[in-house]
Amino acid sequence: MSRVELTDVVVDFPIYDGRSRSLRHRLLGLSGGRIGASAGHDVVVHALSDITLSLVDGDRLGLIGRNGAGKSTLLRVMAGIYEPVAGRITVAGRLGSLTNVTMGMDMESSGYENIIVRGLMMGMSRRETLGHLPDIESFTELGDHLSLPLRTYSAGMLLRLGFAVSTSLEPEILIIDEMIAAGDRTFADKAAQRLNRLTSAAHILVVASHSPETLKRLCNKLALLREGRLVEIGPVDEILRRYEAEG
């Protein structure tokens, strides 16, 4: 049984300007005087306010909302990257996220080295990662390039590598941020196939997307976000209509 439960989750981002990033200004500010006034208050962006939702096996939740509505932040909270400022989150089940598949790759290291590091990051042992290697090799079709440093790769090649490694495990809770649809035609087809395998194997799926087609295809319920608040959760068609009506 996999489960994701959020109770009154709040995420506030402090926005620091050069001043508040500086210890010197902070100390001068504390000592009072004229400079103190200019130190100002930290600006805080309320990225998520009082989000409460609960997901169980079989749930395929799509997140919809305009740019900056908090979709990606919510995904990152579920993935454990941001711990909420207030509220609680419980995640039961092996979680995997496909957010930025090429993030964290080292340009100076070879493809193989990056595969090992990414595997370790995803919680696999070296041996387990090596077990996935044939699959990754055949999927990426990068051949000998895998022995070369990543700085020699094109953007498409990087994407293929990142995607292949990130999708080599089948997580119970799968988190996807915006469908990755770049690369040439054949790759896009192969990627879609691989992604289908993953999404159908997952117990719980959470997808953030702007594309109604994607959401209709993958999800059985939608959550509409606006300015960091959860406006409504409901059936796909109903929420989509509401979202489009709002414009």
Place this chain on the structure above:
Amino acid sequence: MTEATEEGRMRRDLRLAWLDLATAAKRWRLTVHLAWLDVRQRYRRSVLGPIWLTVSVAFQIAAMGLVYGELFHQDVSHYLPRLAFGLTMWGLISSMVADGCMCFILAESFLKQEALPKSMFPARVVLRSLMVFAHNLVVLLVVIVIFLPLPGWIALLALPGLALIAINGMWVGLVVGLLCTRFRDLPPIVGSFMQVAFFLTPVIWVPETLHGKWWWLVSLNPFASFLSIVTDPLLSVPTPASNWLLALVVTLAGWTTAMLLFGRFRARITYWL
């Protein structure tokens, strides 16, 4: 639950901080691998590779040993081993402090990609520093063979000393790493501090040359204590108990500070990146 008391909150913070450290320990493979990649990064694009780290230290010790030995009117066989141990140990300590400052900032792409234990990154710095330090062992061995009576079993006491330095490197990384992530003007300040500490610590000078003046510079200086607990056994000189005591006090106080600070702000690190 929402009405948690201040004490309850602190207890929870500490538990999570401890959990973070435990998870990092459990995932040591990734930490070791990252540290090793860092070291390999230094080999790249240099023809001599690993030897380069060793050779450059050897040259530095030889050159400084001769010139400073003359300046301080020291017998080379007395001065050079102390300089060699001092410089290499200082290299270890200062790299743990300086790199500790950047441990979270440089891990941004990892921390924003995956829910990794934060303490993994100060640990990476400690491991990397130890790996780089290990390149000096050959030089130190040569120095011992040429200049010193072969040390007996007592030399093994250097190992717990080294371990204690690593343990301290970890809390330093947690503290300065966290503070430097929040206050981005801090790393240069830490750099200057270490520069001053370098001159105030008997690294390139030997305590005897002070003739008892400013005794506190040596006895109450934690850096001097940490140097002494490793180098004295190698020089076959008894380590003053007070040095061990000071080192242990610093360890305890440092870890207490680190756990409180890390507990309180651990979750904020990704927000500050």
